[in-house]
């Protein structure tokens with residue numbers, strides 16, 4: 022991409038640059054590397070007291086550095102505009118003053134945040150100097166650099182504050198002048214001055230505390246390992262720690278009891294990585310690992326070396342409230358991810374942000390696969406596919422995608438760097454790393470990774486560094502890795518492999534095309550890839566051997582002749598590789614039949630989910646009709662596993678949302694038919710012996726089936742709810758109560774809401790109560806009434822129509838009868854406009870569009886400037902309805918015919934197939 026994006030430039034900057042021929046590319050965001058830092062001795066003096074974090078701080082930093090080139094007469098580093106330098110001088114290795122009063126001569130470049138220190142003489146090459154700055158800085162209002170967060174202390178009901186940091190990717194320069202690039206690593210010695218009553222943690226152990234008088238103290242920390250500026254961190258708080266001097270979790274005292282589970286995960290993860298990588302955490306150079314939690318943070322978590330920071334909700338398990346499987350899985354994944362960074366990122370660092378996948382791809386990969394090793398009950402190896410691989414495939418088939426490795430020169434500005442942190446980079450890289458691991462075999466892969474971590478220990482590298490070691494360990498002589506590595510890391514996108522069976526079922530053929538969701542979106546359709554092929558047929562099915570049978574090279578197609586006729590083939594076993602598979606007829610139909618046989622003919626869940634996800638994407642791209650997808654999914658009347666169902670619901674979501682209220686009953690019938698076995702197996706109740714994925718699966722089944730009025734689902738929930746059951750587990754609480762609220766449980770759940778004091782459960786009850794089909798009562802009493810917050814009202818209104826899609830028209834009519842009432846309840850016309858816009862996103866007919874259009878004409882003036890939200894929503898309704906008219910026509914007829922008097926329905930056919938399979942087995 023073009024890194025010199027004019028749109029982010031302030032007008033002033035543009036005008037001032039006009040004289041250089043508007044060549045904004047002349048700005049250099051990168052440091053030249055003629056001077057490198059070795060050591061930072063940093064002191065931050067906070068100005069706040071126990072009641073107030075303050076808005077400014079005092080800073081002092083001694084940076085030991087050296088010139089690596091001759092004739093260096095200036096030193097350039099980074100500094101944000103919020104840092105105000107008061108003193109600057111330069112000392113030599115013997116601590117003799119070389120130059121003082123430099124602050125008068127400093128120049129700063131605002132756009133690139135570069136600070137230049139001009140010198141009167143050149144620096145001696147390879148000789149150490151110390152550059153000294155005394156300065157003041159700002160406690161940021163945003164969550165960057167040094168910033169504050171606050172909470173109400175449960176014991177005293179007083180507001181407490183926390184000061185904490187977030188330096189990644191380029192925010193260290195907001196806290197101190199520094200060489201703020203990942204490869205410019207140095208050691209750090211940190212000293213933090215603070216008021217009494219608070220304590221400070223930083224990357225390393227606290228060595229001593231000095232009394233500065235006036236109730237102020239300075240905490241001094243051990244020197245860090247050599248590391249990048251973005252990993253520096255400290256937290257100032259009144260937190261309480263669980264753990265010991267080498268591993269601890271810090272959180273506010275009231276949350277202390279909620280960190281037990283996280284701590285147990287932390288205790289297991291570090292040694293497991295140490296063993297896998299043959300390099301312990303301590304060998305990286307830091308004895309200490311602490312986790313701190315915060316109510317305010319820009320990400321879920323951040324891997325600062327020795328001091329990982331998490332958002333509160335990520336690592337806190339409140340008994341009975343947030344200690345379900347879903348939350349525990351989230352905790353495990355985040356902890357494993359951040360711990361993986363201690364090796365990938367902290368020890369071995371990417372040379373530049375263009376290669377950030379070397380950190381994030383591996384952290385994501387281990388998040389799932391080390392997570393799976395340690396906690397196999399979550400089946401994270403399978404979940405990876407539907408949560409990450411499918412997401413990467415979806416995004417990587419559109420023009421906005423980006424390659425894993427971007428050219429160095431294309432990632433320069435803060436916006437460019439931000440762009441590389443796209444989730445696509447994380448998910449694609451993890452998927453491609455998994456592909457390499459499977460192709461080369463686990464043992465070879467682990468050896469290559471151990472060597473990689475050893476070779477670049479405490480240093481930095483590029484994707485080539487990884488390639489060399491993977492290639493060294495590639496098990497076959499003629500490695501195709503060279504080409505394949507290029508195809509999947511430097512090129513964008515991936516292929517769909519078209520598989521067909523010809524010459525009366527004896528010849529299998531493979532060919533490739535780049536898969537694009539929209540072939541005319543400007544993407545290059547001619548890209549080709551070096552693709553590992555694994556496959557098995559009905560003749561001797563083997564789904565365990567994932568070693569590629571062969572590679573499809575860029576310009577070749579492949580054929581295979583079988584002496585015996587083939588019935589079906591499955592390609593890309595366990596979706597180990599990064600591509601989609603397109604089965605030409607009659608293969609798809611035969612695979613469907615195979616799936617209905619005993620144990621799905623051995624075809625694993627990963628492939629079942631992959632086929633469903635691929636089919637939905639082929640339909641979205643217009644390569645097939647949705648009818649083919651829905652016909653194929655008839656096999657699911659024999660499917661009871663979470664993973665394929667998850668893929669099916671992701672695909673159906675887009676379709677279900679665009680069906681009209683008149684079309685919904687046929688969809689409901691279809692869904693009820695294909696889900697009959699799974700609902701029968703799981704039921705709507707829960708047992709202590711439930712497997713994790715069964716818990717997840719029941720949750721998604723009940724959420725969908727009850728929402729679309731499956732009577733089996735609603736009746737069972739009603740019976741269980743009215744029979745007086747225990748409180749459902751946190752995983753299932755909202756889904757179950759939402760379903761119960763639709764089936765007569767509304768008033769009781771509203772009572773639970775009114776009585777509940779725990780705010781998390783209170784919100785669950787509120788959202789669940791808002792699933793009621795008695796929308797008029799809920800709207801009049803609870804949303805227009807006075808008792809609830811505006812945020813809850815907005816969430817409750819959205820639940821009414823999202824959870825009852827057939828009621829969207831009457832709900833719209835009810836609201837628009839007197840829109841001023843809603844505006845009063847939400848205390849804002851812009852919020853009212855947004856609420857209407859959200860609702861009309863569920864519109865599916867021209868009649869609804871007309872209603873909305875009439876309302877807009879009559880009432881737009883009430884909305885003032887936010888009327889534009891409504892006009893945009895009107896345009897969205899038009900394009901949504903148009904999409905459905907163009908793309909769903911055949912599907913709608915199919916669903917109608919299927920449920921009509923046409924006789925032999927698919928479920929009946931399924932039963933016949935099952936019977937045939939049963940007889941054959943006999």
Ligand SMILES: [Zn+2]
Pocket residue numbers: 358362380381384
């Ligand atoms: Zn990460």
